[in-house]
Amino acid sequence: MPLAEGIDDLARSAARGDPGALDVLLAAVRPEVLRLCARLLPNREDAEEACQDALFALARGITRFEGRSSFHTWLYQLTANRARSTYRVLRRRWLVEAGGVPLPDPPDPRRTSVVAGTRLDLLDALDSVRPELAEAVTLRDILGLSYREIATLLDLPEGTVKSRIHQARQQLRQRLTADRT
Numbered sequence: 001m002p003l004a005e006g007i008d009d010l011a012r013s014a015a016r017g018d019p020g021a022l023d024v025l026l027a028a029v030r031p032e033v034l035r036l037c038a039r040l041l042p043n044r045e046d047a048e049e050a051c052q053d054a055l056f057a058l059a060r061g062i063t064r065f066e067g068r069s070s071f072h073t074w075l076y077q078l079t080a081n082r083a084r085s086t087y088r089v090l091r092r093r094w095l096v097e098a099g100g101v102p103l104p105d106p107p108d109p110r111r112t113s114v115v116a117g118t119r120l121d122l123l124d125a126l127d128s129v130r131p132e133l134a135e136a137v138t139l140r141d142i143l144g145l146s147y148r149e150i151a152t153l154l155d156l157p158e159g160t161v162k163s164r165i166h167q168a169r170q171q172l173r174q175r176l177t178a179d180r181t
Helices: 003-015 019-040 044-064 071-097 112-128 129-143 149-154 160-181
Strands: none
Touching: 003 019, 003 044, 003 071, 019 044, 019 071, 019 129, 019 149, 044 071, 044 112, 071 149, 112 129, 112 160, 129 149, 129 160, 149 160
């Protein structure tokens, strides 16, 4: 049986309350969840914290997996949401620890990779976009889901998904361009 089918079967068993299936599922998907979190969070420790948060959310919420989409599609949505949430928590924590000191200037390219700085800019910009738009564009542009997968996952017509992604991209472009001037 292909791995994806095995994972879907494990997810269905775990959703029905099988604790052994949940344990095996969590171990099986952890590397993929960490990889997805690392796409959003450039710092390894932050990605690991988001991964743990996503796995905890998976364990708590597996009963909501209905099987309308593949488990991986459902997992991508959960992981993207948890990684963005972890970023917001870490950012707030940093602001509190900094004692209200304003955020530093944009990352110094001599000390920060272009990829890391761009991802942080994108995460900040995503927070300025309506949540339903941010979710759709994250699933498409960061995690690489197809329009059809996103439509199934969000229980929306494919045209609505495309419209949300278009709106999100416009708003992100405006925010990212405004931040550079």
